[in-house]
Amino acid sequence: MAYDDLQDFLAALEARGELRRIKAEVDPELEITEIADRVMRAGGPALLFERVRGSRWPLVINAMGSEARMALAFGAESLDAKAAEIEGHIAWLWKQLxxxxxxxxxxxxxxxxxxxxxxxxxxxxxxICREVIAEDEGFDSLPVLRCWPGDGGRFLTLPVVCTRDPDTGAQNMGMYRMQVYDDRTAGMHWHLHKDGAHFFQKYRERGEMMPVAVALGSDPAVTYASTAPLPEGLWEAAFAGFLRGKPARVAKATLSDIEVPADAEFVLEGRVDPAESRLEGPFGDHTGYYSLPDQYPVFHLERITRRKSPVYPATIVGRPPKEDCWMAKATERLFLPLLKQLCPEIADLRMPIEGVFHNCVVVSIRKRYPGQARKVMNFLWGMGQMMYAKLIVVVDAEVDLRDLSEVAWRAFNNVDARRDLVVSDGPLDALDHSSPLPRYGARLGVDATRKGPDEGHLRGWPEALAMDGRIVELVSRRWAEYGL
Ligand SMILES: Cc1cc2nc3c(=O)[nH]c(=O)nc-3n(C[C@H](O)[C@H](O)[C@H](O)COP(=O)(O)O)c2cc1C
Structure with missing residues (x-):
């Protein structure tokens, strides 16, 4: 089932007991973070704060904060069921080819x-995103969070930033946080590698003002799609339609030809001046550390359009687990069928939440030839935002990646440092604080697969311990007799 809009999704969550209303007045300065952080760590529900100090609008947080709610966002039984559907389509396409x-x-x-x-x-x-054209309203009308004590200010944390490529006309929706400087200006935190930043570069080369429209609160498939690592040129609205099984609804903005989610709670229309930049951050980030302040472009708000009674969407990020981990989980599951199709030796792939999206990738492979683990590492580093993977651990196909203890056991025991570690210089996420230079540094690949003579391992490879099946069966049968 597809939702009409964010409020429709929230109603569905409430009907399932997955949403709690908070009637006590709360402060968007830090207090909401502390409440939401406790709930997220406990695996709790979506929270609808009905009275947020300083704003008329209620605020929802953690709406996608579990694997079940993330699947619900696509009207799916589970993320694996959705992934199986995608796998079916891809397999059929390949068959035709x-x-x-x-x-x-x-x-x-x-x-x-x-x-x-x-x-x-x-x-x-x-x-409906244009039920009200609120000329006199600016950022100050919104219940914008200040998330962590060391943050440089207040931030929109769940904005869907809609832009258009000035050369091709291709449209993009990307989630990039925005630091509110005052009622009419905000930082535009698109990282260098992202599509919004690429389009911005093109406007700068043309010396033209860049129109931007920011949607706040939309059908959850659209919100998720704006975080998904799609290749540039593919429009997230199309992907969202595919995920929810029903076309996404879009509408032209009022001040530009950018198309925005038609059912957004708010649309912030404005422009970014290619000649202007301003210090953005620090911000308590996905990694659990404050990302360092840096120069970013500035968004000038020209008009807010909105629903009559909108709900403001927000999230907090920080040391895992947070709501973003479940968006990352969706990406891990939904993009795996494509990765497997392009690199068929991949059996499974997981991104443990402690690695915050792509910082740690574990992958199991059906190995047939020497060097194949390295081939898979290089494949992954070449695939879009997988280029950020700071650590890739490759194990054999029989390893159950859902069991991180097993992955660690294999990796700790199967690796010869000189032979099995690969250090590869390349692009890094702008959020990475460990590399000497921003956005560029070393990534580590760990080949923890079984080695044979064809990889110079001449002295045999031992079998892992496993009990004889007959003895397992015998002990199970006699278990009660042992009185244990
Ligand atoms: C909650 C959340 C906040 C994010 N904030 C940013 C951000 O501030 N800047 C950024 O470049 N990417 C951010 N991302 C990651 C992007 O949304 C993601 O890389 C997306 O694929 C970018 O879209 P694009 O490739 O169309 O540019 C965020 C992701 C999430 C889930």
Whole structure:
């Protein structure tokens, strides 16, 4: 089932007991963070703060803060079920590429038609995000959080930033936090590698002002899609439609030709001046550390449009687990079918939450030839935002990656430092504080697979311990007799 908008999703969460309303007045300065942090660490529900000091609008946080709620956001039973659906589509596409036959392609394509059609966003003439054109309202009308004590100020933490490539017209929705400087200006924290920053660079080269529209609060598939590592040129609105099984609804902004989620709670329209930058941060970040302040472009707010009774969406990030871990989990599961298709030796891949998205990737492979673990590391470092992976651990296919203790046991015991460690210089996430230079440094690959003579290991590789199956069965049968 697809949701009409954020409020429809919240109603569904409430009906399942997955949302709690807080009626006590709370402060957006730090207090909400402390409450939400405790709830997130306990695996708790979405929180709807009905009275936030200094603003008319209620604030929702942690709406996607569990694997179950993340799956619900796509109307799916589980993330694995959604991933299986994607795997089915990809496998079918590959089958057509291998040997196209009109006779089988047409009947097999028919059941896939709704999924294909859901990729096409639906244009809406009178969107609810424009029920009110609030010329006199600015950032100060919003319940913007100050998340952590050392933060440089207040930040929009869940904005869907909509932009357009001035050369190709391609559209993009990316989630980049925004630091509020005053009622009409905010920092635009798109990292150098991201699509918004690339488009901005193009506007700068043209010497033109860049129109930007920021959607706050939309159908959760759109919000998630804006965080997903899609290749540049693919529009997140199309991907969101595919994820929810129904076209995403978009509408033209009022001051530019950018298309925004039609059902957004708020749309902030404005422009970014390519000639201007300002210090942004520090900000208590995904890594659990404050990311360092740096120069970023500035967004000038020109107009807010909104629903009559909007809900303001927010999140906090910090030392895991936080809500963002579940968005990362969705990315891990939903993008795995594609990775497997392009690199078929991959059996499974996991990003432990402590690695905060991509800082640690463990991958299991069906190894057939020498050096294959290194080949897989290089494949991953070459795949979009996987370039940020600071640590990739490769193990054999039989290792259960859901069991981190098993992964650690294999990695701690199977590695010869000179032979099995790969240090690769390359791009790093702008949030990384450990490399000497920003955005560039060393990534580590650990080959913890079994080695044979073809990799110079001449003295045999031992089997891992396992009890004889007959003895296991015998002991199970007699267990009660032992009185244990
Ligand atoms: C809660 C949250 C906040 C984020 N904040 C930022 C940010 O401030 N800057 C940034 O470049 N990426 C940020 N990201 C990551 C991007 O959303 C992600 O890399 C996305 O794929 C970027 O989209 P793009 O490739 O279309 O630019 C954030 C992700 C989440 C889940």
């Amino acid at each position: 291998r040997g196209f036959s009109l006779l089988s392609a047409v009947p097999e394509a028919l059941p896939r038609l709704p999924a294909a059609l859901s990729l096409l966003p639906k244009r809406v003439a009178r969107p």
